[in-house]
Each structure stands twice: as structure tokens, then as C-alpha cells.
Amino acid sequence: MGFGTYLRNIKDAALTIADGMAVTFSHLVRRPYTVQYPDRLPDGVRVQDTLPFRYRGILEVDLEICTACLACERACPIDCIVIDAEKDKAAGGLVMTRFDIDLAKCMYCGLCSEPCPTGAIHHTPEFEGADYSLESMVRRFVKAPVVAYKPKKGGETDPEIAPILERGMRYVEEFASPDAPAGK
Amino acid sequence: MQELVDGLIRSGLAPAALPAWVHYLVAMLVFGGIVVFVFILPIAGITTWVERRVAGRIQSRIGPNRTGPAGFLQWLADGIKSLLKEDIVPVAADAPLFKLAPYVVMTGFVGAFVAIPFGGPLIIADLNVGILYVTAVTALVVVGILMAGWSSNNKWSLLGGIRSAAQIVSYEIPAGLSIFPIVMLSGALSMQSIIQAQGWEPWRWNLFHNPFVFVAFFIFFVAALAEGNRTPFDLPEAESELVMGFATEYSGMRNLLFFMAEWGNLYVIGAIVTTLFLGGWQIPWALPDHPVVRTVLQFACFFLKSYFWVFVAIWLRWTLPRIRVDQMMIMCWKYLVPIAFVNLLGTAVWMVAFPAGLPAAQMALFLLGVALLGVFAWRVTYHLRRAGLTRAELSFNPLSTARIPW
Numbered sequence: 310m311g312f313g314t315y316l317r318n319i320k321d322a323a324l325t326i327a328d329g330m331a332v333t334f335s336h337l338v339r340r341p342y343t344v345q346y347p348d349r350l351p352d353g354v355r356v357q358d359t360l361p362f363r364y365r366g367i368l369e370v371d372l373e374i375c376t377a378c379l380a381c382e383r384a385c386p387i388d389c390i391v392i393d394a395e396k397d398k399a400a401g402g403l404v405m406t407r408f409d410i411d412l413a414k415c416m417y418c419g420l421c422s423e424p425c426p427t428g429a430i431h432h433t434p435e436f437e438g439a440d441y442s443l444e445s446m447v448r449r450f451v452k453a454p455v456v457a458y459k460p461k462k463g464g465e466t467d468p469e470i471a472p473i474l475e476r477g478m479r480y481v482e483e484f485a486s487p488d489a490p491a492g493k
Numbered sequence: 494m495q496e497l498v499d500g501l502i503r504s505g506l507a508p509a510a511l512p513a514w515v516h517y518l519v520a521m522l523v524f525g526g527i528v529v530f531v532f533i534l535p536i537a538g539i540t541t542w543v544e545r546r547v548a549g550r551i552q553s554r555i556g557p558n559r560t561g562p563a564g565f566l567q568w569l570a571d572g573i574k575s576l577l578k579e580d581i582v583p584v585a586a587d588a589p590l591f592k593l594a595p596y597v598v599m600t601g602f603v604g605a606f607v608a609i610p611f612g613g614p615l616i617i618a619d620l621n622v623g624i625l626y627v628t629a630v631t632a633l634v635v636v637g638i639l640m641a642g643w644s645s646n647n648k649w650s651l652l653g654g655i656r657s658a659a660q661i662v663s664y665e666i667p668a669g670l671s672i673f674p675i676v677m678l679s680g681a682l683s684m685q686s687i688i689q690a691q692g693w694e695p696w697r698w699n700l701f702h703n704p705f706v707f708v709a710f711f712i713f714f715v716a717a718l719a720e721g722n723r724t725p726f727d728l729p730e731a732e733s734e735l736v737m738g739f740a741t742e743y744s745g746m747r748n749l750l751f752f753m754a755e756w757g758n759l760y761v762i763g764a765i766v767t768t769l770f771l772g773g774w775q776i777p778w779a780l781p782d783h784p785v786v787r788t789v790l791q792f793a794c795f796f797l798k799s800y801f802w803v804f805v806a807i808w809l810r811w812t813l814p815r816i817r818v819d820q821m822m823i824m825c826w827k828y829l830v831p832i833a834f835v836n837l838l839g840t841a842v843w844m845v846a847f848p849a850g851l852p853a854a855q856m857a858l859f860l861l862g863v864a865l866l867g868v869f870a871w872r873v874t875y876h877l878r879r880a881g882l883t884r885a886e887l888s889f890n891p892l893s894t895a896r897i898p899w
Contacts (some may be wrong), residue, residue, distance in 0.1 A: 319562055330809065330869075333808060333811060335873045335876040336552070336553060337551060338546070338877070338887055338889055339882065341549065341554055401610035421827065
């Protein structure tokens with residue numbers, strides 16, 4: 310190491326440390342970004358409404374548009390989704406008797422919402438999942454046996470289901486697809 | 494101190510029947526207790542709060558703000574929590590050494606306050622070997638740390654202890670070599686004499702006496718940070734490699750003592766830097782002449798100067814990453830030590846060349862310092878401008894918890 314390098318090292322050390330300290334000092338006079346949850350929010354603002362796009366909160370299922378394809382159950386890496394569906398000729402298709410998501414196990418990876426063909430299973434911005442027992446953290450979506458949704462040719466016509474499906478498809482496109490633009 | 498006790502004996506307030514040394518002993522214990530519990534422990538505690546607030550703002554967070562106004566009482570809550578926690582001694586540990594180690598560290602740290610001035614006549618003992626005593630007694634910390642590292646019987650602790658020993662012993666040298674020029678300039682080791690040899694005007698501080706002392710100041714500050722195990726030199730307790738280094742096995746109160754010594758040491762560093770380089774408690778003579786008012790002003794002056802360097806150490810910690818062991822040693826032996834020697838010789842030559850000092854050089858160095866600060870301020874505003882912030886995104890209130898607007 311020559312004397313020139315030696316001096317340059319000293320100069321570099323002094324200048325970079327000083328500039329680094331200028332950067333951190335400039336942060337000292339900026340306002341913090343912290344959202345003080347839950348009691349310091351402006352009136353009428355819920356934290357859930359301020360969360361960034363693609364926030365992965367508690368899972369929810371729209372049974373009206375669930376096709377019982379079991380893609381989400383297969384995709385789940387920790388098996389927190391359990392679906393029971395049987396063929397029932399009389400009812401005209403698959404009948405779901407069970408759709409449970411164990412939130413105590415769920416790690417909010419989002420892998421279940423990606424293969425869903427209709428966007429029935431999706432993340433919500435809700436995150437307040439605390440509860441008093443593990444048992445009550447299992448969300449049971451099927452209250453009574455329900456016939457699985459069958460996509461119709463030429464688009465959905467039922468006025469009750471159509472908006473739900475439309476929202477589900479938008480979710481799949483914007484949120485669950487890896488190619489979607491990361492913004493609104 | 495002694496005059497005060499003699500006065501008490503003469504005025505009959507202290508029972509004269511007892512021998513004088515009993516009075517001195519009691520007075521020393523009482524005064525030491527007052528200083529420890531009223532000044533040192535709160536300073537160490539409050540510094541933890543300051544550190545967390547500053548760290549928060551640097552990282553665009555808020556920091557503790559729930560316990561008391563602006564989270565100020567957080568340090569008390571943490572202290573009480575630590576006191577009430579279980580004191581665990583590992584089965585495989587060397588129990589007597591393990592239990593003793595925190596007290597040795599604490600002694601090394603509190604002992605420094607004996608010779609550190611607080612302002613004006615306020616000093617526990619103006620030892621005639623003051624600065625030598627301070628460097629010697631703070632080196633006691635390394636014994637405690639090595640003790641803790643060895644007795645924990647844990648590889649992380651041992652590595653931390655050995656790293657700390659290597660680091661503190663190495664950095665004693667540049668620190669000591671940077672103190673020598675000051676001792677030469679003031680012709681005394683006593684802290685009070687060093688302060689009295691300077692003036693209250695910044696250009697009469699030792700810092701600006703000559704270019705060599707100016708450089709020695711930075712070397713001393715860096716070496717003192719390394720001796721205090723502060724980031725970027727916190728290798729002995731590097732969380733990412735050694736969990737918590739020498740303090741890994743400690744819990745509750747003993748752990749607290751280590752951390753109290755660490756944060757309290759920041760103030761010690763600040764006070765030594767202020768004493769040696771920044772004119773200590775010197776205030777303008779034009780200020781009111783009442784002894785109590787003057788002492789309070791001198792105390793405030795010294796405290797603010799010292800605490801500014803505590804802030805700088807915290808600020809530096811949240812700016813720089815931790816350096817590697819070999820880099821730390823290279824920095825000490827290849828850079829700081831040779832330059833410190835040059836400073837020592839340079840100051841000696843300067844003193845021979847200009848026995849009465851060189852006021853023009855002092856003024857020039859002072860102006861250089863002001864210019865450097867100006868360039869620094871310009872860099873800060875440059876980074877703010879480059880971030881493209883609006884006025885609403887800035888907040889100059891250090892205690893502000895207001896978020897950026899919705």
C-alpha cells in the first residue's frame with residue numbers, strides 16, 4: 310500500500326462518514342411514517358382502509374362463486390384449508406359440506422389465492438385476528454351444504470352473483486397474478 | 494470537599510467527639526451516593542430513552558412514546574422491569590466470577606466520575622493526576638468484561654470478552670497518545686487545570702490550538718467510542734454474530750448493570766472530550782458574578798457540551814454499520830496510532846516554535862471548523878432537497894409524533 314493510497318483511504322473514510330451522517334441527520338427533521346395503531350388515527354379513518362395495495366390480511370371465501378376445484382387446498386403449503394365436496398346428482402353438481410380455514414396455522418403467504426379461477430378465496434385488509442382459543446380461530450365458511458358454482462357460457466347473468474364474480478375476477482387479475490402491475 | 498466537612502465539624506453540625514476520618518468517610522459515602530443516584534444513574538437511563546428516540550427518528554419511526562410524556566419514563570419502566578426479573582446463573586458458569594463481573598464493570602464506569610468535573614468548583618476530587626486516573630479506571634471495565642466472558646462458560650461470551658479485551662487494550666494507545674498533546678499544552682494532568690488553561694471563546698479552546706490537536710480530537714473521539722464498545726465498534730456484543738457477546742448469559746439486574754455502564758460511558762466520553770478539547774465549563778466573564786448563578790451556568794455549559802457528544806455518538810451509531818474485527822485492528826494500528834504519534838510530535842514542535850501559541854492559527858482553525866460545519870449543513874439540506882420533500886413532510890420538533898399527512 311503506497312502512501313497515496315493511505316492518504317486516499319483516510320480522505321474516503323472521513324468524507325463518506327460525514328456524508329452518511331448528513332443523510333441520517335436529514336432524516337432527523339423528517340416526519341415519521343409510523344401509523345400509531347389503533348388510537349392515534351384521524352376521526353373516521355380505519356387502519357384497514359389505509360393499508361397498501363396487496364396487503365395480505367385474513368383470508369375470506371365468497372362461497373357464491375367457489376367452484377370447489379380444491380386448487381387452494383392443494384396450493385396451501387401447510388394444509389390449513391380443508392374442503393369437503395361430493396358429487397350430488399340431485400343437487401346438480403358438487404356439494405360442499407365443509408370449507409374450513411385454520412387461521413391459527415395460516416401464514417398469509419397468498420399461494421391459495423393465486424390459482425383460484427374465480428377469485429373466491431382472497432385476502433382482506435382485516436388483520437385483527439386475536440382470539441381466546443385455537444378452536445375459534447378456525448373459520449368455517451360452510452354453514453349448510455352448498456352447491457358449488459359452475460361458470461356459465463356467455464357470462465354470468467344472475468344479478469346477485471354477477472357483481473361478486475366481477476370483483477373476484479378483478480382480484481385475480483390485479484392482485485393474485487404475478488404479472489399484475491404493483492400499483493393501483 | 495474536605496473544606497466543607499471541616500466547616501461542618503467547626504460549626505458543630507457534625508458530632509466533634511468522633512475522629513475526623515469518620516466524618517470524612519461518612520461525607521464521602523453520602524456525597525458519592527448522591528452523585529451516583531441523582532446524576533449518574535438517571536443520566537445513563539435517560540440516555541437510553543434519547544438513544545431510542547433518535548434511532549426512531551433516523552429510521553422514520555417514532556420510538557417509545559407511551560410511558561409518560563413522549564415516552565420519557567420508559568427508562569424507569571425498563572429499569573424496574575430488569576430489577577424484578579429472575580437473576581439466572583447458568584449451571585456451568587463460574588458462579589463467583591459471574592456474579593462479580595457486572596460490579597467490576599460498574600466500578601470502572603462510576604469510578605471515572607471521581608475526577609470528572611461537573612462545572613465550576615463542582616468536582617468530587619480534583620486529582621492532580623486526573624486524566625491519567627480517568628484513563629486508568631475506565632480500563633478496569635475490560636477486566637469485568639473479560640471476567641464476564643470467561644465465567645459465563647459460553648463460546649459467544651468468551652469470544653465477546655476476548656474481542657473486547659483486544660479492542661480496549663488496542664484503542665487505549667491512540668486515546669492516550671491523543672491526550673498527551675493536551676497535557677503538554679496545559680502542563681497539567683488535573684482536569685480542572687486543563688479546563689482553566691483554556692478560554693471560554695471557542696478559538697481559545699484546545700481543539701483549535703494547532704492543526705495537530707484538531708486532528709487529535711477526532712482520533713480521541715473515535716478511540717473513546719471504541720473503548721466504550723459503541724457501534725461501529727460494538728464487536729464484543731455484536732448481536733448478529735455473538736448474540737450479545739459477553740452479556741449473553743446475564744439476565745435481570747446484572748444485565749442492566751452492563752448496559753448502564755455502556756450508556757453511562759457515553760456521558761463519560763462526552764465529559765472527557767469537553768474537558769480536554771472544548772473548554773470545559775468556561776463561560777464568559779461578562780455573565781453575572783453571583784457564585785451560585787455562575788456555578789449553575791457553568792454546570793449547564795459543561796453538561797450541554799458533554800451531552801452534545803452523547804448525541805453525536807448515538808447519531809454515529811445509527812449511521813454506520815459494524816466493522817469487522819480485522820478492519821477494527823487495521824484502523825487502530827495502521828491509521829490512528831501513527832497519526833496520533835505525528836500529532837504528538839507536531840504539537841511538541843509547535844510549542845517550541847510558538848511558545849505563546851499562535852492566535853492567527855487558532856482563529857484560522859476556528860473559522861475552518863465553522864466552515865466545515867457550514868459545508869455539513871449544506872450537505873444536509875442537499876439530501877433533504879434531493880428527497881423532494883414538501884414542507885408538510887418535515888418536522889423540526891424532536892418530540893413530534895405527527896405522521897406524514899394522509
